[in-house]
């Protein structure tokens with residue numbers, strides 16, 4: 001029995017020492033198998049207990065269990081120590097230097113067309129107008145018919161567009177929103193309508209099959225041409241500067257009577273003539289007129305009681321003039337070198 005005790009003691013000491021030296025979890029597990037496995041010395045000691053006397057056997061059994069428990073505790077402690085060490089090693093080797101500056105994607109800028117649309121709308125919102133919207137896929141009836149452009153009318157030639165069917169098309173102007181608003185709301189009306197319009201024009205420096213317009217419409221009792229002129233004068237001053245003057249030239253639009261085109265004094269030379277205005281001193285910015293009585297009655301508004309004015313501003317043309325852009329295609333190509341200039 002004392003032999004066995006000694007053997008057990010030695011076994012335990014060896015185990016504790018080797019465990020202490022184990023470098024990693026794999027080595028530790030190998031030690032567990034070596035010492036405590038079925039073919040290990042601890043099992044061997046248990047097996048050899050048959051040679052002991054019945055009195056010695058329980059004592060020896062107790063001792064073996066105690067040694068096994070000690071060994072297990074050592075194993076567990078070492079295991080957690082190794083785990084912590086491994087984790088620390090990993091943390092140390094995988095540190096990220098969060099003080100390094102990140103890669104910046106750069107901040108964008110509002111598109112020049114959006115800017116011009118917002119600025120123009122802002123002026124009219126301040127004058128008490130409300131924003132109205134209409135669909136880009138429009139009925140022939142709204143885009144042409146009710147605006148007094150019947151089939152075969154020459155004005156349709158200059159506004160050829162993309163057709164979904166005989167009577168559904170991509171709107172060529174924002175003017176159909178006038179009809180939609182007047183059909184649904186009763187005067188007094190003061191609306192502004194920004195939006196995309198389409199024409200089957202070939203893309204070149206001054207034409208695009210998609211472009212933007214801003215429509216204006218005012219309908220009330222006693223609205224006169226004087227109100228139209230006053231409003232446009234105010235608009236021109238606010239958008240292009242205090243000294244800006246406007247000029248009306250007679251024109252024809254089927255849905256207004258009388259109709260005019262409106263010029264403003266050149267934003268570059270102020271009216272004396274330069275390259276921007278091609279020596280004219282004036283730049284055309286919009287079409288306008290008094291809403292035709294037939295258009296009013298088409299929408300159920302009595303032209304004997306009410307009158308109104310309307311106007312349509314070309315957004316691209318205004319933006320090109322303001323920023324000195326010489327090719328309409330720049331707006332749609334999304335080239336950051338172009339867009340960056342509008343920060």
Ligand code: DAH
Nearest residue numbers: 173175287288289310311312
């Ligand atoms: N819709 C016209 C166009 O695209 C522009 C226009 C002219 C709108 C006169 C109007 C207006 O409201 O009164 O050419």
